[in-house]
Amino acid sequence: MASNEKVNPLNTLFILVVASLFAFMGVRELMMFESSTNHIVYPDDSIALTYKEVHVFKEFLQANASKRVYIDAQLRFDVATHENLLIQEACGYADFRKDLIDNPRGFNNLRIGLVSFSSATDELTLDNIKCDQTFSFTDVPIYQLNFTYDNTGALSLHIQGLFDISAAPPSSQVTHYTLTRVPNGVL
Numbered sequence: 001m002a003s004n005e006k007v008n009p010l011n012t013l014f015i016l017v018v019a020s021l022f023a024f025m026g027v028r029e030l031m032m033f034e035s036s037t038n039h040i041v042y043p044d045d046s047i048a049l050t051y052k053e054v055h056v057f058k059e060f061l062q063a064n065a066s067k068r069v070y071i072d073a074q075l076r077f078d079v080a081t082h083e084n085l086l087i088q089e090a091c092g093y094a095d096f097r098k099d100l101i102d103n104p105r106g107f108n109n110l111r112i113g114l115v116s117f118s119s120a121t122d123e124l125t126l127d128n129i130k131c132d133q134t135f136s137f138t139d140v141p142i143y144q145l146n147f148t149y150d151n152t153g154a155l156s157l158h159i160q161g162l163f164d165i166s167a168a169p170p171s172s173q174v175t176h177y178t179l180t181r182v183p184n185g186v187l
Helices: 009-036 052-063 082-091 093-102
Strands: 046-048 068-076 112-117 129-138 146-149 155-171 174-181
Touching: 046 052, 052 112, 052 129, 052 155, 082 093, 082 112, 082 129, 093 112
Parallel strands: 046 068, 129 174
Antiparallel strands: 068 155, 112 129, 146 155, 155 174
16 A cells, blocks of 8 residues: 555444454354363163163263253153053153143243162062152243154154253252253353
């Protein structure tokens, strides 16, 4: 630039605004990348609440209390087998399902029981099944709740997102886990 040319202040301002915008976008992208790697991913696409395999989810909650996790799975409340029906009765899932289908807004803060088996035997009875842990979700947008069910007894609710897990100490032998949804864009 020649020494006798004037610098246009609007051009300088425009260049500063564009440079600041690109810098902001770069920092945001870096933070999003950091956030995407700063959580534990639930290892399955199903949370089998009415099956013996529920222990996988219970162990995940216990191991990740006070951590941020990513879940993209179906909460399964199936009622297709004898095992499903016993667990449903022991944990009160029939009432839960009815309440949720009638009023999806009730999903947040609704306590969902997690079953344990008190006997080493393979025979399941109501006497050797108990719900000694509970969990609930908070801040899940209602529009994200998607129930699927059919006439075979399969019933599931898809849940997806980043969640912070907190565990309340046991009260009367029940541990409660709260999974609080992290809003999009929050790191």
